[in-house]
Amino acid sequence: MSLWVWILLGAAAAYGLKILGYLVPASWLKHPLVGRISGLLTIGLLASLVMLNTVSVDQGIALDARVGALVAAAVALLLRAPFLLVVIIGAAAAAGLRLLGFP
């Protein structure tokens, strides 16, 4: 029963953290700096999420088939492939490398 309590507490905390961001007064977001920082924040967060999804395992770093997916996706983007094709190429690269025996 106690695990249920912690699951529900965890869900409540997760929602609380999300709604907190929406409670920031709208007037704070009108400052001209906010527009610029928001654009930079998107770039910083996306770049961070790319690396997190490419190299992280549990509490460390591993270089595996995901790195191949990253390179293949970058090449596809350089060749102006559409988004959906880029995603499929990423999956194919990772799956293909694993078939060849990469971790």
Added chain:
Amino acid sequence: MGLSVTIAVSLFGLSFGALAVAAGFSFWQTIALSALMFTGGSQFAFIGVIAAGGSPAAAFSSATLLGVRNTIYAVQIKAMLNPAGAKRLVAAHVTIDESMAVSTAQEDPAEQRRGFWVTGIGIWTGWTAVTALGAWLGEFIAEPEAFGLDGAVVAAFLGLLWPRLKSVEPWALAVVAALVTTLTIPVVPSGLPVLIAAVVAIGWGLITAGRGGERR
């Protein structure tokens, strides 16, 4: 964009469902994590701590730390879409990595709105349903990694970042953020590397503000 991200990410629910049941969670506890906590990184941390023999309180702490980045996403979504009333309560629940990424990657306000809702609601529905399937099938299912789904997620985030890299400044920031993330992953608790990258981006904006840096 929203749909392809939704499909790739939702299929990871198979792993989550199967791993949660293997870690000792009941079918309904597993569904509750996906439907109610609904933030993938936190959910995997929660079941990971329990699977490793940690206490539920420790699982709660790790999961909550990983959820802090959603607060930053929420501020961004509010600045962009400013949902009000009941819509805001729903928007908060579906504010996650992917809905933030797909919506902020768009230039046009209507596309930002569509991207946020399609991805947010789509993943909530798909992720919860596929979690149930994974929990039901348990250990009989193959690893999604064999189909390269983790590669698809990497490619999707890069594809969302790519259109923003139009000049030297965004490239420089992206490289710094990527480096900072990679270097901090092994040394700080999970959840912090993304927050550190966010602090770097905000600091970058504040420092360059006085120099009238160009937008984007």
